[in-house]
Amino acid sequence: MFDRDKWQEIFSTISKNKTRTVLTGFSVATGIFMLIFLLGAGRGLRNGMTSVFAQDATNSMQIYGGRTTKAYKGTPEGKRIQMVNADYLDLGRSIDKLDVISAMSYIPGAETISYKNNYGNFNVSPVHDTYKEIKNFDMLEGRFLNKKDIKENRKVVAIQDVVKEVLFPKETAINKLITINNIKFKVVGVFNQPSFDDNSREIYIPITVAQKIFNNNDYLRRISFTLQDISVEESKKVEQFITYQMAARHGFSREDKNALWIQNNIENSQQFSSLFSAIEMFVWIIGIFTILLGVIGVFNIMMIVVKERTKEIGIRKAIGASPSSVVGLILMEAIFITAASGYVGLITGVGLLEVINKFDLIYKIYPPAAIYFLNPQVDLGIAIGATIVLIVTGALAGFFPARKAASIRPIEALRDE
Amino acid sequence: MIRLQNIHKSYITGTNKLHVLKGIDLHIKEGELVSIMGSSGSGKSTLLNILGLLDNHDEGVYILNNQEIKSMSETKAAKLRNNLLGFVFQSFNLISFKNAMENVALPLYYQKVARKKRNKMALDYLDKMGLKDWAEHMPNELSGGQKQRVAIARSMITQPKIILADEPTGALDSKTSIEVMDLLKEINQSGITVIIVTHENDIAHMTDRIINLKDGRIESIIENNKINSKETIRVPQE
Numbered sequence: 001m002f003d004r005d006k007w008q009e010i011f012s013t014i015s016k017n018k019t020r021t022v023l024t025g026f027s028v029a030t031g032i033f034m035l036i037f038l039l040g041a042g043r044g045l046r047n048g049m050t051s052v053f054a055q056d057a058t059n060s061m062q063i064y065g066g067r068t069t070k071a072y073k074g075t076p077e078g079k080r081i082q083m084v085n086a087d088y089l090d091l092g093r094s095i096d097k098l099d100v101i102s103a104m105s106y107i108p109g110a111e112t113i114s115y116k117n118n119y120g121n122f123n124v125s126p127v128h129d130t131y132k133e134i135k136n137f138d139m140l141e142g143r144f145l146n147k148k149d150i151k152e153n154r155k156v157v158a159i160q161d162v163v164k165e166v167l168f169p170k171e172t173a174i175n176k177l178i179t180i181n182n183i184k185f186k187v188v189g190v191f192n193q194p195s196f197d198d199n200s201r202e203i204y205i206p207i208t209v210a211q212k213i214f215n216n217n218d219y220l221r222r223i224s225f226t227l228q229d230i231s232v233e234e235s236k237k238v239e240q241f242i243t244y245q246m247a248a249r250h251g252f253s254r255e256d257k258n259a260l261w262i263q264n265n266i267e268n269s270q271q272f273s274s275l276f277s278a279i280e281m282f283v284w285i286i287g288i289f290t291i292l293l294g295v296i297g298v299f300n301i302m303m304i305v306v307k308e309r310t311k312e313i314g315i316r317k318a319i320g321a322s323p324s325s326v327v328g329l330i331l332m333e334a335i336f337i338t339a340a341s342g343y344v345g346l347i348t349g350v351g352l353l354e355v356i357n358k359f360d361l362i363y364k365i366y367p368p369a370a371i372y373f374l375n376p377q378v379d380l381g382i383a384i385g386a387t388i389v390l391i392v393t394g395a396l397a398g399f400f401p402a403r404k405a406a407s408i409r410p411i412e413a414l415r416d417e
Numbered sequence: 418m419i420r421l422q423n424i425h426k427s428y429i430t431g432t433n434k435l436h437v438l439k440g441i442d443l444h445i446k447e448g449e450l451v452s453i454m455g456s457s458g459s460g461k462s463t464l465l466n467i468l469g470l471l472d473n474h475d476e477g478v479y480i481l482n483n484q485e486i487k488s489m490s491e492t493k494a495a496k497l498r499n500n501l502l503g504f505v506f507q508s509f510n511l512i513s514f515k516n517a518m519e520n521v522a523l524p525l526y527y528q529k530v531a532r533k534k535r536n537k538m539a540l541d542y543l544d545k546m547g548l549k550d551w552a553e554h555m556p557n558e559l560s561g562g563q564k565q566r567v568a569i570a571r572s573m574i575t576q577p578k579i580i581l582a583d584e585p586t587g588a589l590d591s592k593t594s595i596e597v598m599d600l601l602k603e604i605n606q607s608g609i610t611v612i613i614v615t616h617e618n619d620i621a622h623m624t625d626r627i628i629n630l631k632d633g634r635i636e637s638i639i640e641n642n643k644i645n646s647k648e649t650i651r652v653p654q655e
Contacts, residue, residue: 005526012514315510318471319571320499320527322492406491411462411471414510 024301025341028294032342035287036349044376058269060226064261072253085218101225102128107214115167115178122201126210134224142189149206157185160202235266295393302401314413323406334398342390419445425476439633450605452613452621455630503572507584509564511556518552521570542570562593579610
């Protein structure tokens with residue numbers, strides 16, 4: 001295979017027909033380039049979208065109270081549905097396959113939070129300790145709220161890293177007391193929270209404390225929970241179950257779609273991943289067809305090469321070239337053209353992805369899109385797969401011309417003036 | 418060296434069957450210098466192809482170097498051609514992108530002789546042809562006579578038993594033709610059987626024996642050493 005003479009002959013024919021070879025190679029290179037680049041870009045988009053949506057666990061659901069749009073048993077439409085603690089407890093007991101459940105209430109009025117001379121407006125959300133399982137937090141320091149905090153109505157607080165930067169620019173935050181609506185809370189943890197909203201500045205306090213001190217009621221803004229190993233179909237049943245349960249408790253029609261807002265992340269994430277699978281498949285189809293075009297090009301060229309070299313092949317056969325050595329000659333040339341140009345396409349595609357990644361090109365061109373595009377890359381498997389595709393297609397492109405060359409009868413070739 | 422018995426060959430073109438060789442009986446001894454003559458369509462090229470293992474015969478017995486040649490695989494035929502036969506063609510058939518030395522060395526490549534060794538051997542053969550200084554030249558830089566000498570060197574390099582020359586002087590002027598014929602004679606004197614296909618009388622008359630073909634049959638065989646006595650051996654017709 002690594003026979004110098006064979007290669008010398010392959011290169012001599014290639015160099016005699018540079019333009020033709022380059023043009024043929026170009027189409028193969030384009031095919032591989034498109035495949036690699038689009039797959040990489042698709043992967044980047046998927047990574048980006050995943051990280052944006054990762055703020056909610058993909059097996060979670062959230063319920064918000066809405067307003068009825070249908071009159072029901074004497075109550076006119078437009079009734080506000082206010083969820084309360086009893087709903088939280090009831091759903092916590094009755095939902096099938098429940099993992100964790102957390103409610104969130106709210107605190108009224110301006111939320112000016114201060115520590116010594118530092119202050120700012122932050123979003124204060126009273127939640128249960130289990131909220132940590134529903135949102136994807138990254139604890140940087142300390143801990144999140146725990147069961148004891150909830151049970152004993154402790155005045156403790158977990159703050160987002162951006163909040164910490166404002167209130168504690170130069171010192172540690174843990175165990176310091178911050179003031180929320182004139183009441184002091186002890187900081188127990190600092191966390192990081194992935195989000196597509198750059199302005200997210202969250203503070204979490206125990207829901208029990210908030211309801212006691214700020215609200216003096218048991219109203220809930222939302223209920224969030226996660227489910228264990230659940231399919232989309234099952235999650236839809238859960239949705240329906242909740243609607244029926246809440247309809248009975250709050251007195252609204254089961255068919256009223258607006259009385260309760262249910263965000264089903266299980267369904268969303270599944271739609272999301274099937275969308276990406278579809279995009280990936282589409283990319284493969286484009287790539288494969290482009291490669292196919294390239295291969296047909298190589299095939300064509302090799303047919304012409306065989307035709308042009310008929311006489312030469314005849315001479316070789318007359319002086320003792322075996323059919324297999326003739327097949328080898330043509331096949332190697334076809335494989336060489338496809339493999340070499342495909343490799344160029346591969347390198348260009350990977351290179352472009354690397355450049356985009358390294359220099360943050362998307363952010364420079366159109367900043368808002370940047371967060372939806374993360375780590376565009378092609379995994380090793382795809383690169384290896386593409387290489388195999390190249391060799392196989394090259395061999396395929398060379399096979400028929402080579403067979404034609406082998407079937408050339410020396411005497412006819414020699415007469416071919 | 419070569420024994421043909423009742424060789425038949427026909428070609429099928431579409432619905433037509435063209436009967437080219439209609440029973441050839443021929444014996445060529447080792448070390449002979451023979452010419453095959455005939456007008457175009459007489460079947461002389463077909464005969465040469467069969468002798469040169471470039472084509473298979475349909476019927477009859479062909480014994481080459483004590484070995485009966487039957488339909489064999491291309492690979493085996495290629496090997497026999499490489500070891501036993503050397504070809505010289507009218508249009509030289511040198512490979513245009515290889516220089517003289519590489520052209521001469523090519524048959525050895527198919528014998529898997531190492532590159533250095535075969536190039537050295539090629540140079541020796543070119544030297545014998547008086548072309549040592551032209552070793553690095555490409556075929557298009559050589560004259561017709563030089564090209565044919567390169568082709569003869571190429572046919573000789575594997576030290577074959579038989580040289581088959583198809584109109585070797587067809588593309589050359591008379592002076593060069595004689596030089597080439599002298600060369601072929603010299604090769605013959607070294608013990609190699611030489612078979613020349615030609616339509617030129619004077620070329621044929623430089624050989625020991627002339628085989629005249631007509632319509633796929635041997636019309637006559639002329640022994641040149643007896644040519645002065647005008648004795649002609651008639652081959653009985655079927």
